Amino acid sequence: MNATTKTKTMKTNKTNLTDEQLERFGEELDALRQRVLADLGEEDAAYIRNVVKRRQQLEIAGRALFYLPPAWPLAVAALSLSKILDNMEIGHNVMHGQYDWMGDPGLNSRMYDWDTMCPGEQWKYSHNYIHHTYTNILGKDRDIGYGILRMDEDQPWRPQYLGNPVYALLLMLFFEWGVALHDLEVENIVAGKRKMSDNKPLYPGLIRKIRNQTIKDYLLFPALTGPLFPLTLAGNATANLVRNVWAFNIIFCGHFPAGVATFSQEECEDETRGHWYYRQLLGSANITGGRLFHVLSGNLSHQIEHHLFPDLPARRYPDLSVEVQEICRRYGLQYNTGRLSKQLFSVASKICRMALPDRKAEDGDAPVTQDALAA
Amino acid sequence: MGLDLPGTILRSRAVAALAFPQGIDRYLEQVNPMWAAHEVRARIVDIRREVDVPGHPPVATITLQPTSTWRGHRAGQHVQLGVEVDGARRTTRVFTISSPDSRQGDRFTVTMRANPGGVVSRFLVERAAPGTMVHLSQAQGDFVLPDRVPEHVLFISGGSGITPVMSMLRSLQRRTHRGQVTFLHYAQSPEHQIFAEELDEVRRSGHGIDVHLLHPEQGDPNLSPAYLERLVPGYRDVPTWACGPAPMIEAVRAAYDESPALRVEYFQPPRTSGTSAAGDVAFTKAGLEAPNTGAPLLEQAEALGLSPEFGCRMGICFSCTALKKAGTVKNVLTGEESSSAEEEIRVCVSAPVGDCVVEL
Ligand SMILES: Cc1cc2nc3c(=O)[nH]c(=O)nc-3n(C[C@H](O)[C@H](O)[C@H](O)COP(=O)(O)OP(=O)(O)OC[C@H]3O[C@@H](n4cnc5c(N)ncnc54)[C@H](O)[C@@H]3O)c2cc1C
Ligand code: FES
Numbered sequence: 172m173n174a175t176t177k178t179k180t181m182k183t184n185k186t187n188l189t190d191e192q193l194e195r196f197g198e199e200l201d202a203l204r205q206r207v208l209a210d211l212g213e214e215d216a217a218y219i220r221n222v223v224k225r226r227q228q229l230e231i232a233g234r235a236l237f238y239l240p241p242a243w244p245l246a247v248a249a250l251s252l253s254k255i256l257d258n259m260e261i262g263h264n265v266m267h268g269q270y271d272w273m274g275d276p277g278l279n280s281r282m283y284d285w286d287t288m289c290p291g292e293q294w295k296y297s298h299n300y301i302h303h304t305y306t307n308i309l310g311k312d313r314d315i316g317y318g319i320l321r322m323d324e325d326q327p328w329r330p331q332y333l334g335n336p337v338y339a340l341l342l343m344l345f346f347e348w349g350v351a352l353h354d355l356e357v358e359n360i361v362a363g364k365r366k367m368s369d370n371k372p373l374y375p376g377l378i379r380k381i382r383n384q385t386i387k388d389y390l391l392f393p394a395l396t397g398p399l400f401p402l403t404l405a406g407n408a409t410a411n412l413v414r415n416v417w418a419f420n421i422i423f424c425g426h427f428p429a430g431v432a433t434f435s436q437e438e439c440e441d442e443t444r445g446h447w448y449y450r451q452l453l454g455s456a457n458i459t460g461g462r463l464f465h466v467l468s469g470n471l472s473h474q475i476e477h478h479l480f481p482d483l484p485a486r487r488y489p490d491l492s493v494e495v496q497e498i499c500r501r502y503g504l505q506y507n508t509g510r511l512s513k514q515l516f517s518v519a520s521k522i523c524r525m526a527l528p529d530r531k532a533e534d535g536d537a538p539v540t541q542d543a544l545a546a
Numbered sequence: 547m548g549l550d551l552p553g554t555i556l557r558s559r560a561v562a563a564l565a566f567p568q569g570i571d572r573y574l575e576q577v578n579p580m581w582a583a584h585e586v587r588a589r590i591v592d593i594r595r596e597v598d599v600p601g602h603p604p605v606a607t608i609t610l611q612p613t614s615t616w617r618g619h620r621a622g623q624h625v626q627l628g629v630e631v632d633g634a635r636r637t638t639r640v641f642t643i644s645s646p647d648s649r650q651g652d653r654f655t656v657t658m659r660a661n662p663g664g665v666v667s668r669f670l671v672e673r674a675a676p677g678t679m680v681h682l683s684q685a686q687g688d689f690v691l692p693d694r695v696p697e698h699v700l701f702i703s704g705g706s707g708i709t710p711v712m713s714m715l716r717s718l719q720r721r722t723h724r725g726q727v728t729f730l731h732y733a734q735s736p737e738h739q740i741f742a743e744e745l746d747e748v749r750r751s752g753h754g755i756d757v758h759l760l761h762p763e764q765g766d767p768n769l770s771p772a773y774l775e776r777l778v779p780g781y782r783d784v785p786t787w788a789c790g791p792a793p794m795i796e797a798v799r800a801a802y803d804e805s806p807a808l809r810v811e812y813f814q815p816p817r818t819s820g821t822s823a824a825g826d827v828a829f830t831k832a833g834l835e836a837p838n839t840g841a842p843l844l845e846q847a848e849a850l851g852l853s854p855e856f857g858c859r860m861g862i863c864f865s866c867t868a869l870k871k872a873g874t875v876k877n878v879l880t881g882e883e884s885s886s887a888e889e890e891i892r893v894c895v896s897a898p899v900g901d902c903v904v905e906l
Contacts (some may be wrong), residue, residue, distance in 0.1 A: 211634075212632060212634050213632050213633040213634045215631065215634070216633055216634035223572075224576055227572070227573060227576055231573075272635060273632075273634055273635060273636060274628070274635055274636030274637060274638070275630075275636055277568075277572055284567040285567065286567065286568075289565075311564075341698075380567075381564045383563065383567065384566070386563055386566075387563055387564060387566050391560070391563055391564055392564070
């Protein structure tokens, strides 16, 4: 009913809800969350255990197939899938505490570590705390551009951003390194907001993790294949690369397609629960696709539901999205979703557009409005 | 004891490096749940009802076949036992091993009463079937017999507190202890007697083991210094192991008057050990505040309707650990006080002394 209250007059995709509407909106989402929490049980446990098992089978198959040189592409495919499952559907979600209720130390957010350079312990701080708390608040959420890229009009343009597309390409190829070094907040050190010595406590964990990952993928497993050492090494590197590219793309489609809103720090002062949900919704975007695609994306294809309910098991997101969309329709709120190709194109063009200074005079607010409607 | 070659390899640094970061146990358990390099698990091989009085919670003995990682136990020790109720929520409680000393990989038993609202004990006694897997810690606890057993030992137990002393008694029999043993047990009625048959046999066979099964609710004498003195003259100097409900243990302690010959084991924190009620307790996550009752923080939180995570409720498993933001707490088991500014505390055994702020 209130949906008719005025998409037309919107200048940006931020529909303005009254405080009262925001409160009810928050209550509806809270109710959804409570319902799923009360329903968690055997099926969720069986699901994640099954994914864990499949991941292991893929890893073992991948590692074993390196003994058969003609099967090299298959080996790389299996190992890539194993790493993707580990990082996305298992690692990311387990470390969000989605399965803590199971009481299984192997699936517990405090204990899990994933198959990538970044120590889970450090990622949990920058991701679960900084990014999920301050989602898309400029100057607070360090995931906006990861301290390297310009991803928003409100980030002032500087000449170095001419390299935006190149930086993005490099970040994609070396994504696991980007994630690992993210916590050192180099951009804040350059800006004088952080001291080098603040990073000291992070080094031992970081070095240990990088050393262990390197020994495993680039020394031990290749060595175990004897004369095939170089092939196996190349295969492991390729699998890590494939995972990097995949994870980067899924993650960038989650927050940077056109129409996704950013927020100023003032807008979020003394934020209510309702506004928090509102910000999470407008700051995220989904990708449509089949079941396997959702699993391989760690259900981050449901980035909106993930940001609304970060600690609910991700396998619940597809069902939740139906209800979230229904709620959004009633409140006249944008629900940003689209095919992978559409979201990717949108992100890529934004990366290129942001490389150049703004052309405010010519376009005014037009592109934003278009984006909002297109979404 | 023997050379455990597969175990040595599986626990090697090379295997750890290859299985990084998950760890080799994650892989082994997929192949066979009884395979482990570090963790301890067990398969239930038998569940036998010990006591089944209509209208009362049944007691059962569960026989467990542990993985080869089980390092064995000393009579009197306990183990943390975790079960997955409905295949999902692992819940862990502490139970004493009731069988005699075990060595690496040996089968052992636990004996428990199915508490009316109990999650783990009811599952194990009433619902689990042989074949079910459970998760274990290694054996823990220092309520044990010394290597050189004294000439005369006295065991005093009540209700399900019989388990550690039963394990000791069984071990002594196996070690063919030549000295004198006095075994004193309190139960509600003869029908409630755990291990009744075995104790009956022990009594009849003699071997210097003096068994007394008492049922005060049916007119038998209560535990008192006079009764103990009659049973075991000079009992205060006889090495004694006592385990049972808190009120019984309090009575035993009073009767022994600080004698170093007495060792006790509690299944629950002694009720008289809290602090005096003063100040207020604040639970920050829940946003609740209430006058301090002097009970352990876990109980105070539960009384306010919160349900913090817990396992043993006896300071053993650390599953109830929470951050204390301010205030002083007293450990109800040791009496130790701690007032560090911010510290992790076990709320099940920490009672506030005055104002206290906890992240719960
Ligand atoms: C060192 C040690 C050794 C032990 N050895 C044995 C042994 O050999 N045999 C034995 O039977 N027991 C033993 N116990 C006691 C046993 O650990 C406890 O009785 C334990 O609670 C049993 O778990 P459960 O699954 O039955 O019940 P729980 O789920 O822990 O419930 C136990 C009781 O507490 C009540 N309760 C549960 N949750 C709450 C709550 N949130 N608030 C208030 N009350 C609640 C329940 O109604 C129930 O009656 C031992 C304890 C210790 C510390
Ligand atoms: S519940 Fe086990 S330590 Fe508190």
